[in-house]
Amino acid sequence: MGAPRSHRFPVALLPLLVFAGVLTLAGILPSLVGSLEGWGELAADPRFLSSFAFSLWVATVSSLGATIAGLLLSLAIYNLKGAQRVFAQVYRIPLILPHLTVAFLTLLIWTPSGFLASGLHSLGLLDDPQILGPVLYSGWGWGIILTYLLKETPFIMVLVLASLGQMDSQLVLAARNLGAGRWQIFRQVFWPQCFGSLQTGFIIIFLYSLGAYEVPFLVGESYPPMVSIQLYGSLFKQDPSQRAKALAFLIVIFVFSLVFLYAYFRASKKAQNQEDT
């Protein structure tokens, strides 16, 4: 038992594989069959296209923003000591907040009659609170983006801080002694150390924000809808003639996510191989 067991495929994996495999296939195959007549219609319907484009926009902006903010904040706090280090742990708070709660916070803070407007007004910085109106209702999805930024930045920080924790802290000192500037230290010490976690984190939050339902349901504009809202709406609320088209759209999202995930897997494998050689 000490040495790895045989080369046969292990039986212990089977229950989970069957469970996950059945629910994935049973979730996709009926939609694939039902979508057959919908592909032509899908291509001709701008609503689905704009929903997909809008979701890509929201997912890209929020995930890139959270990744960059997460990296910068991690670098700012990873070296803190004592009480400062303890205080910096407040970054973990949003991790335990449900997405629904964070979306509700976005509403509390950013509506024209919300907390930010009152705060800015009392500082004398805001006369007309309606200036904040476009944040939630411009059709650009800023409410969704702000929610994901608050929720996912700490997630990136956890991953980045974990990989920074594995780093030999002498490295930075050595680089500095050898005359490296701040940018060079970032580029040659921190970046290679964090890159893997940034990549993993980005993929996870990108695909999550692309397809999740809760946040757009609470803070999304009515048009354009995120893909989840569009799918749910056209499969449950509208007339049956939309069905095949919506199922074709569902297949598009599924395949897109799979390809995206697989591309990431290949890229990270390649990076690993390069590291090993």
Added chain:
Amino acid sequence: MIKKTLLFGFLAIVFVVPVGLLGLQSLAGSWSYPDLLPSVLTMDYWGRLVSRNNLLIPLLSSFLYSLGAVLLSLVLTLPAAASLARDRIPARDLWELLLLTPAVIPAVTTALGNHYWLSRLSLTDTPGLIVVMLCFYSYPYLLRSLTWGYRLLGPELGAAARNLGAGPVRVFLQIELPLLWPAIFSGSSIVFLAAFSDYFLVSLFGGGVVPSFATVIVPALASSQRSWASVLALVFLLFPLIVFAGLDLVLNKWQRRRSLT
């Protein structure tokens, strides 16, 4: 020094103030623009929590189906994680990736398809199905945590126990379980949290028939009753934390008593 002040100011404003705001809003009798603070503070909305005892059933139901999702995930992932960590599996990375996909690929895609045939078979709107579906979309967190746990644990201790004549059940209960406990606890809490705070899957597969705290609070969160919504949002947030803290306390005590005997 100025840089540090700015940093901590930023961290406080972004990560602490919003939750504080939730607490303040839950106590606000009236709070409207442009007041920086509520003009009237009241416990009325918290009182409503007690007087409207119709929240107890949804809360209990959410707790039970989330617990169910954790238990089912544990049963499915414990053997798989041990195998992923120890066995020589052809193309292991790919299998690992495949097993993680349910949590990463947008849930709407597979959930709507599953709902279609399950509703034809009249299997929807049951607590059991909610447990299965919540488990399906969140077991990967536990799998990942346990695989790490098993990797750190290594096979040596188990092998030693086996050589001394312990059976597989005894090895698991007396050697692996105590050492894996941190991985089990952290992975299970993520699954519990994901299940407890889920709205989409629960309303899709529960069809409004299975009581759930999330489906009760969503209309309030979307309404203009901000103070009442804040109370509910805080309960939604605090309830799982209280569960974890209680569990941690009980288990610690139990373990201490066991190590004394």
